[in-house]
Amino acid sequence: MNNATAAQAPEPQRIIKKYPNRRLYDTVTSSYITLSEVKTLVMKHEPFEVLDVKTGENITRSILLQIILEAEASGSPMFTAPVLESLIRFYGNAMQGMLGGYLEKNIQSVIDVQTRFAEQSKGFTPEMWTQYLSLQPPVLQAMMGGSLEQSKTMLAQMQEQMQKQTGQLLGAFGIKSSP
Structure with a gap:
């Protein structure tokens, strides 16, 4: 070889x-x-x-x-106690599988944004960094806009699926759900 x-x-x-x-x-x-x-x-x-x-x-x-x-x-945690409590409540819940996929896709979106930013900022001069830092919130919002829209869409789909499942479950018991 x-x-x-x-x-x-x-x-x-x-x-x-x-x-x-x-x-x-x-x-x-x-x-x-x-x-x-x-x-x-x-x-x-x-x-x-x-x-x-x-x-x-x-x-x-x-x-x-x-x-x-x-x-x-140690140091500064990423998750607050209420977030951890919410995660715990999802275990055993019908939404557990969907939440895992949702979190995974959103974390991947953040990684993708970070990777694109790293590639685009390779040739930054000190002056360019100064200019970038002055514009940070709008730039970050623009970069994250796509992933935020994906998150909203996925949440809407999850909500719609839950409503359908609830309607089917109630229908199985002869109960009509209100729209």
């Missing part, structure tokens, strides 16, 4: 093993790592999976939630 072929070969999925003593073992570096180092892998977009050594179960989500918990507990 030549160097060009080696450079094109996809990176294998990194496996991190979690032992019963709560330690994480990185099979690529053959060393124990911390949650902070797992967070670094996430920040670098390095693919990985965390497996429980005892059961073989994929516990990646659990480890990612631990990282979020640590981030929320």
